[in-house]
Amino acid sequence: MPGQKDHANLFDDARSRLEEVFEAIHVHGDARERLKQPNLAMQVSVPVRMDDGSLRVFPGWRVQYNNTLGPAKGGIRFHPDVSQEEVTTLSFWMAVKCAVVDLPYGGGKGGVKVDPKRLSKLELERLSRGYIRAIADIMGPDRDIPAPDVNTNPMVMGWMADEFDHLARGKVPAAITGKPPALGGSLGRVAATGRGALHVLDLWAAREERKPEETTLAIQGFGNAAYHFARLAHERGYRIVAVSDSQGAIYSRDGLAPDPIMEQKTQHQRLHEMVYCDDSVCIAENVEKLERDELLGLEVDILVLAALENQVHEHNVGQVKAGAVLEIANGPVTSYADEQLEARRVPVLPDVLANTGGVIVSYYEWVQNRSGERWAEAEVNARLAERLEYQSRLVLERAEREEISYRKAAYRQGIERIADAIQLRGNCQGSE
Numbered sequence: 030m031p032g033q034k035d036h037a038n039l040f041d042d043a044r045s046r047l048e049e050v051f052e053a054i055h056v057h058g059d060a061r062e063r064l065k066q067p068n069l070a071m072q073v074s075v076p077v078r079m080d081d082g083s084l085r086v087f088p089g090w091r092v093q094y095n096n097t098l099g100p101a102k103g104g105i106r107f108h109p110d111v112s113q114e115e116v117t118t119l120s121f122w123m124a125v126k127c128a129v130v131d132l133p134y135g136g137g138k139g140g141v142k143v144d145p146k147r148l149s150k151l152e153l154e155r156l157s158r159g160y161i162r163a164i165a166d167i168m169g170p171d172r173d174i175p176a177p178d179v180n181t182n183p184m185v186m187g188w189m190a191d192e193f194d195h196l197a198r199g200k201v202p203a204a205i206t207g208k209p210p211a212l213g214g215s216l217g218r219v220a221a222t223g224r225g226a227l228h229v230l231d232l233w234a235a236r237e238e239r240k241p242e243e244t245t246l247a248i249q250g251f252g253n254a255a256y257h258f259a260r261l262a263h264e265r266g267y268r269i270v271a272v273s274d275s276q277g278a279i280y281s282r283d284g285l286a287p288d289p290i291m292e293q294k295t296q297h298q299r300l301h302e303m304v305y306c307d308d309s310v311c312i313a314e315n316v317e318k319l320e321r322d323e324l325l326g327l328e329v330d331i332l333v334l335a336a337l338e339n340q341v342h343e344h345n346v347g348q349v350k351a352g353a354v355l356e357i358a359n360g361p362v363t364s365y366a367d368e369q370l371e372a373r374r375v376p377v378l379p380d381v382l383a384n385t386g387g388v389i390v391s392y393y394e395w396v397q398n399r400s401g402e403r404w405a406e407a408e409v410n411a412r413l414a415e416r417l418e419y420q421s422r423l424v425l426e427r428a429e430r431e432e433i434s435y436r437k438a439a440y441r442q443g444i445e446r447i448a449d450a451i452q453l454r455g456n457c458q459g460s461e
């Protein structure tokens with residue numbers, strides 16, 4: 030609702046975007062009701078034998094938002110702030126984004142409330158396997174296909190896939206995506222989210238007649254998705270002037286090179302300590318240290334949000350001075366802040382389009398696993414580019430034609446596809 034402040038509840042905030050879409054594209058009442066809540070939300074507890082012999086029990090969830098277009102699909106997050114509300118919201122966004130890029134999936138998401146940095150590698154493996162044992166009954170290649178998200182990676186997916194195979198008494202590689210390539214993972218999956226975000230940015234920049242070398246970027250969050258985006262954007266000629274992580278931020282008007290930053294980070298060097306150029310720590314000359322959230326207020330061409338949800342909200346949206354925003358994270362801008370940016374005519378390339386590279390290549394992994402094929406990385410990347418450019422063009426052209434934001438255009442594209450399918454399936458589904 031215009032003018033209203035942020036909702037207290039993340040899911041209410043996310044769902045509030047549906048009303049505008051329902052009205053604009055005349056969604057039937059049955060479909061509206063169906064889309065307002067998830068199909069299934071499962072809470073589990075995951076017991077883990079710790080290395081010291083004690084037992085700890087971690088709460089976890091798996092939510093399947095909607096399965097009209099296909100099986101549920103979505104990542105698993107390990108984070109101390111995970112809650113059922115967060116997992117439900119993330120599953121809702123997955124449902125929208127799969128439909129925006131025309132994948133035969135509904136949305137799903139999973140999570141465990143845990144700080145994985147406090148677990149040993151063996152404890153993490155026991156937790157990963159325990160979580161899969163807890164949700165195995167609702168999983169499977171035709172029901173619900175998990176993948177990585179924050180703090181889960183190909184190694185974790187490998188353990189999870191192995192556990193599912195044990196339970197199924199056979200090989201079911203299409204049950205989980207984001208696996209290591211040696212276990213049936215797709216080549217190109219690790220970089221896919223960042224690569225996809227760059228395709229969306231490139232397409233938009235070309236329409237705006239903006240050259241990469243004349244475009245500055247500030248990137249919030251320097252994790253998996255952001256690093257690959259930054260590496261590829263740097264190769265394309267974009268100038269990355271600032272990056273941040275949960276501890277702090279660094280800035281250089283001359284531009285930062287992502288690879289040395291990542292090298293230092295993997296050697297346990299803190300990002301905001303990389304500013305001092307001595308023998309042990311040096312990533313570039315003229316690097317300044319910033320407070321973490323100062324990055325959000327930098328005067329850059331593009332602010333790239335690649336950390337977590339709710340980063341730009343009613344209290345800090347006024348500080349954003351970037352010319353445009355690219356959302357790699359899920360839900361980094363609240364609906365209120367989004368309205369403020371729209372009113373100020375700051376274009377936002379929305380999450381439900383810009384971060385779909387990961388789920389698109391997860392879909393390619395599922396297709397390869399089901400057909401027994403192995404595609405070369407170049408083929409995966411070419412298919413990703415083709416799909417994303419086609420679907421992004423539809424969104425950007427719709428936004429221009431209907432004179433609406435890119436987010437509204439993307440939501441209309443996605444919700445239209447789901448709502449049409451709900452209608453076409455007939456009235457009997459769910460009413461018997």
Ligand code: NAD
Binds near residue numbers: 253273336387
């Ligand atoms: P990650 O855990 O690898 O990276 C997250 C990064 O954000 C870390 O560097 C962390 O230090 C940083 N961070 C956390 N809080 C911050 C803050 N307040 N300010 C600045 N930095 C902060 O996770 P990821 O896989 O790169 O995912 C990042 C986001 O992208 C999430 O919202 C995720 O849901 C979304 N996403 C990821 C993928 C994927 O394939 N990895 C796909 C789609 C969407």
